Amino acid sequence: MLSTMQDVPLLVTRILQHGMTIHGKSQVTTWTGEPEPHRRSFAEVGARAAQLASALRDELGVQQDDRVATLMWNNAEHVEAYFAIPCMGAVLHTLNLRLPPEQLVFIVNHAADRVVVANGTLLPLLVPLLPHLPTVEHVVVSGVGDRSGLEALAEERGFRVHDYEELLAGRPQTYDWPELDERQAAAMCYTSGTTGDPKGVVYSHRSIYLHSMQVNMTESMGLTDRDTTLVVVPQFHVNAWGLPHATFMTGINMLMPDRFLQPAPLAEMIEGEKPTHAAAVPTIWQGLLAEVTARPRDLSSMKQVTIGGSACPPALMRAYDELGVRLCHAWGMTETSPLGTMAHPPAGLTAEEEWPYRVTQGRFPAGVEARLIGPGGERLPWDGTSAGELEVRGTWIAAAYYNGVDAEPLRPEDKFSADGWLKTGDVGVISPDGFLTLTDRAKDVIKSGGEWISSQELENALMAHPEVAEAAVVAVPDDKWGERPLATVVLKEGASAGYTDLRAFLAQSIAKWQLPERWALIEAVPKTSVGKFDKKVIRQQYAEGVLDVTTLD
Amino acid sequence: MLSTMQDVPLLVTRILQHGMTIHGKSQVTTWTGEPEPHRRSFAEVGARAAQLASALRDELGVQQDDRVATLMWNNAEHVEAYFAIPCMGAVLHTLNLRLPPEQLVFIVNHAADRVVVANGTLLPLLVPLLPHLPTVEHVVVSGVGDRSGLEALAEERGFRVHDYEELLAGRPQTYDWPELDERQAAAMCYTSGTTGDPKGVVYSHRSIYLHSMQVNMTESMGLTDRDTTLVVVPQFHVNAWGLPHATFMTGINMLMPDRFLQPAPLAEMIEGEKPTHAAAVPTIWQGLLAEVTARPRDLSSMKQVTIGGSACPPALMRAYDELGVRLCHAWGMTETSPLGTMAHPPAGLTAEEEWPYRVTQGRFPAGVEARLIGPGGERLPWDGTSAGELEVRGTWIAAAYYNGVDAEPLRPEDKFSADGWLKTGDVGVISPDGFLTLTDRAKDVIKSGGEWISSQELENALMAHPEVAEAAVVAVPDDKWGERPLATVVLKEGASAGYTDLRAFLAQSIAKWQLPERWALIEAVPKTSVGKFDKKVIRQQYAEGVLDVTTLD
Structure with missing residues (x-):
């Protein structure tokens, strides 16, 4: 027996229409490096999304299911693309500008993108790729940046170049958005792929809509229209963890850093714009902490900072606690849109009792x-x-x-x-x-004598040492045990701790049989394009004998 | 182009499974009138829902799509029925125990309910109806109450009687819940129908799931697992505004008043159990206010009280403000599940600036x-x-x-x-x-000389008068203007205001041409079964000349 409820699809379009009317006064503020950031209301973003959709359809010939790529920082124009492209029935493909060039070429060709919308400041990255991107017929350029190389190439290779603002100018500020199937593709994102070719995840209107509701729920980010969220996590990184959609759903103001992702401008925009929430990977908060330790800034507006992408060192959470900023652990991946868990402790606990819950990845929502x-x-x-x-x-x-x-x-x-x-x-x-x-x-677990040793537990214990800046532990082959841990450590400037000191420190919290014998001091832990430890590189360096390894008894 | 997302249906079953595991320790507390209320964890409620589903299937022969009715107060067993029945694929039909008997007979027959689960305390209401309910094959009785009349009748009419606890005892605490279509009927509720026969609204698993997410969102009730909500709004009244589902979705504790809906026990349970949230129609809060004015109680645990069902007199909201309890207006109806709007003011306003927003019905969510x-x-x-x-x-x-x-x-x-x-x-x-x-x-608007006069605006203005307890305004026929307002007023005890005083008071805020000429003092405003003003009765009384009407110049 079926219900008598209306059969209304869950569409990104509804989020757009809702945000630009009910929350029309909410703002997308984009950092420009100038004294005044750029401010645009949700109503204006919505009207411009309609203009962009018109331009894509009427001028560029974009049709249903066509992939339209973006190579952009977090800014208002990127939000416009976020709505215009899926709502017109096309598919938004966000390009990760930190991928190696050959991977970018692979994913544009794999997705068969017909259009690339790019920030002018990213043309030096895009232009050398274009000769290898035969499906791209149009490049739309937004904002500052030298376009001469692009225009020369366009003539030679036969694609067209458009200026974003000229394309929008004079077009109607409304669009007759089609009624789509909620399972229709809305957006796609390729995993950064530490092994093999990148793999594309295709989000539906339905999945984005439901995920947006979840992001806003109290057990997740608990955002309201009184809040402002600093969106550091890139829009090319799992849809900025769903924030551009979630904010339009409930009217949360967005603060967008554009290309100003260095600790100093981040500290400046927090102090100046007073966001209540923020979202980024741990390395960003690590850098910001160093910045405000050196040059104190007021970060106290931030009630809740969502931290994900990789596990957050507990010491970093403690350091921010002292600044009055609460880091809240979340776990997810490109394949999970990304919200999988979030670490709000249960009720009725003291700050110290909350601690064991805060360092978990958190609880699963009903979804x-x-x-x-x-x-x-x-x-x-x-x-x-x-x-x-x-x-x-x-x-x-x-x-x-x-x-x-x-x-x-x-x-x-x-x-x-x-x-x-x-x-x-x-x-x-x-x-x-x-x-x-x-x-x-699963691939980083150290299988030692039929038991599992957690590389991450060792890393966290090491990074709790006051003289350790970063540490990465990987499995290396061992004749007797199959695998054993290798600890690679980055010491803080001026630190003097030796391997035996570090091992003694570890022994306070780690079982003896799990303690690493092999140690190496390194300059920095190699990172992937999204800031995660790239252990593949360390294993390779070890295999090639590049690391200066000391073996303790 | 379709997405690559999982095709997982939105089911009430998921809410149940989530609540009983992730939030297994959260509590349903049922008031009993005894010194200690009855407490049952979500894990226990979930296990008992599985037992109830087994019993309904194996013992009573309930099959997919069968309608299973409940005639129950708000209590833990009713929550068990809320999950067992939809999750097994049957349809929960909540019976409004305040409906006139002939309407109850109509809706049970119209829905063709095969089973009625009833509280023992409601048998005096149910038993006289049963001879008129040919589709009912089983009556399941929960809790205290004299069952002798029921058992005698069962023998005579050939239906079977079961004790709720005996039915559950010894059955497996897990159930192999079927994977259903999300558009499958989950629950039904008949509108109280001030005109014509009651009309059934059939909710789907999908609609309940999405509505539950919305109830929990910050722009709606903003509930967390640290909160306890006092569910005064009956479970037979639009699924208690979605709270039994919403609480299981995020682990909010439920405080259930059972049949103790009088002001004194409500005040007692608030003081004793310290709920942070509550939901009920204005008349409940009116009665509670009188109670705590006479016998002061501590209501300060309540952060947010959702008030709906009919418009809340602003004076009532002001009175609770002074007690430190914030009433928050919501609007909805049986046909809207019911959450339609909720009145959280925009950011950045003073308490007085918030006021004009708080007296609206509120803003629409994206859904x-x-x-x-x-x-x-x-x-x-x-x-x-x-x-x-x-x-x-x-x-x-x-x-x-x-x-x-x-x-x-x-x-x-x-x-x-x-x-x-x-x-x-x-x-x-x-x-x-x-x-x-x-x-x-729409039917209460007063059409006077081609213009609309709002009856509710007049009522609110009248109820702001310090000597007025209640006021209802209806349209009555007028030779010259087509229709004109008739003001019926209930004065407070010992009040002495006359009609001319009241009209002069109204004239301070209402345009002169809208002021009523016709006035009548009455004992109480007639109410529908869910506590709304029943203006049909007043219009009828006026037409029959029963009211003592004074006409001012």
């Missing part, structure tokens, strides 16, 4: 079902000690990759279970009350 | 699209002055009634527009920033 699968494929209990691979299921979680599930070296069964759950590749435990603690990437 | 339709069918602007009938559209809004759109006197076109929007029957204005102010029911 994310979770299970732990043991090494033998068995389902493990939520007992806080049984460690297994996390699998998740839900409306905003991927079931496949775009035209690429069978691309090497990935086989579909590596990422998706037979019954349709996503295999996250993360290993961890879940407490009886549903708090997830990830201990490692 | 509710709204338009105003003028007397000639034209679409009106959101300018804060153009008054029209409100029409709404969204995933949790009805498109039709259950097997009854063509029931007299309702024609489908009276309630649903040709393009599928719900005609609310409410008349109002919308401000440019989306705040809805309802001025009247």
Whole structure:
């Protein structure tokens, strides 16, 4: 028996229409490096999104399902593209400007993008790629930047170049948005892919709509129209964790840093614009902390900072606690839109009692079902000690990759279970009350003598040492044990701790059999394009004998 | 082009599974009239819901789509029924115990309920109806109450009687919940119907799921697992405004008053259990205010009280402000699940500046699209002055009634527009920033000389008079103007205000041509079964000459 409810699809279009009317006065503020940032109301962003959609359709010939790429920083124009492209029925493809050039070429060709909308400041990155991008017919340039190289190339290769503002000028400020199927593709994002080719995740209108509701819920970011969120996490990184959609859904003001992602301008924009919330990966907060330690700034407007992308060193959370800024752990991935968990402690605890919950990845919302699968494929209990691979299921979680599930070296069964759950590749435990603690990437777990050692637990323990700036631990082959941990450490400036000091420090919290024998001091931990530790590089350096390794008895 | 997201249905089952695991320790506390209330955890409620589903299937033979009715107060067992019945694929039909007996008979027969789950204390209401309910094969009785009459009748009429606890005892605490279509019927509720037969609204799993997310959002009730909500609004009244589902979705504790809805026990349970939130119609808060004025109680735990069902007199909101309890206006109806709007003022205002926003019905969330339709069918602007009938559209809004759109006197076109929007029957204005102010029911508007006079505006102005307890204004026929307002007034005890005083008071805020000429003092304003002013009765009393009407010059 069916219900008598209206059959209304969940569309990004509804979010746009709602934001630009009910919350029309809310603002997207974009940092410009000038004394005054640029401010545009949601109503204006909505009107300009309509103009952009008209231009794409009437001038560039974009049709339903066409992929339109963006190579842009976080700014108002990128928000306009976020709404115009999906709402007209096309597919927004955000390009990660930190990917190596060959990967960018791969993903534009794989997605067969017809249009690229780019910030002028990113043309030095885009122009050298264009000769290798045969599907691109149009490049739309927004903002400052030298366009001469682009225009010369356009003539030679036969694509067209448009100025973003000229394209919009004079077009109607409304658009007859089509009524779409809620399962229609709205946006796509390729995983940064530390192994093999990047893989495309295609979000639907439905998944974005539901994810936006979740982002706004109190158990997630708890945003209201009284708040301003500093969106540091890039719009090319899993849709800036859903914030551009979530903000339009409830009228939260957005503060967009554009290309000014260095600690000094970030500190300046927080002090000047007083955001209540922010979202970024740990390395950003690490850098900001160093900045405000050297040159104190008032960060106290920030009530809640969502931190994700990789696990946050507890010492960093403590340091921000002292500044009156609460970092809140979240876990997710490109394949989960990304909101998977968020670490709000349960009620009625003291600050110290909250601590063990705050350092977990957090609890799952109702929209994310979770299970732990043991090494033998068995389902493990939520007992806080049984460690297994996390699998998740839900409306905003991927079931496949775009035209690429069978691309090497990935086989579909590596990422998706037979019954349709996503295999996250993360290993961890879940407490009886549903708090997830990830201990490692499945591929980073150290398998020593038939037992698992968590590389991440060792890293966190090391980074709690006052003289350690960063530490990464990887598995290296060992004749006797199969694998053993190698600790690579970046010391703070002027630090003098030796390996035996560090091992003694570790021994205070880590079981003896898990303590690393192999140690190396390094200049910096290699990072991926989105700021995660790139352990693949360390393993390779070790294999090639490039690292200066000391082995303790 | 379709997305690569998982195709996971939005089911009430997911809410149940989530609440009983992740929030298993959260509590449903039921008032018993004894010194200690009854407490049951979400985990226990979930296990018992599984037992109830087993019993309904294996013992009573309930199958997919069968309607299972409840005639119950707000209590833990009713929450169990709320999950067991929809999650097993059957349809929960909540019976409004305040309906006149003939309407109850009508709706049970119209829905063809096979089972009725009833509180023992409600058997005196149910037993006399049973001879007229041929589709009912089973009556399940929960809690205290004399069952002898029921058992005698069962033998005579051939239905079976079960004890709720005996039915559950020993059954498995898990159930293999079926994977349903999200558009499957989950629950139904008949409108109280001041005119014509009651009309059934059938909610889907999808509509309940999305509505639950909205209830929890900060722009609505903003609930967290640190909160406790006092659910005064009955579970038979639009699913208690969605609270039993919303609480399981985010782990909010529920405080359930069972049959103890009188001001004194409500004050006692608030003082004793310290709920942070509550939800009820204005008359409940009116009664509670009188109670705590006479016998002071500490209500200060309550951060936010959602008030709906009918417009809240501003004077009542002011009185609670002084007690430190914030009443927050919401608007909705059975056909809207019910959340339509909620009145949180915009940011950055002083308490006095917030006031004009707080007395509106509030703003629409993204899930509710709204338009105003003028007397000639034209679409009106959101300018804060153009008054029209409100029409709404969204995933949790009805498109039709259950097997009854063509029931007299309702024609489908009276309630649903040709393009599928719900005609609310409410008349109002919308401000440019989306705040809805309802001025009247379409049928209560006074059409005087080609202009509209709002009966509700007159009532609110009258109820602001210090000697007025209640006031209802209705349209009565007038030879010269077509219709004119009749003011019926309930004075406070010991009050001495005369009609000319009241009219002079009104003239301070109301245009002269709108001031009523006809006045009558009455004992109490007649109310419908859910506590709304029943103006039909007043109009009828006037037509029959029963009212003692004075006409001023």
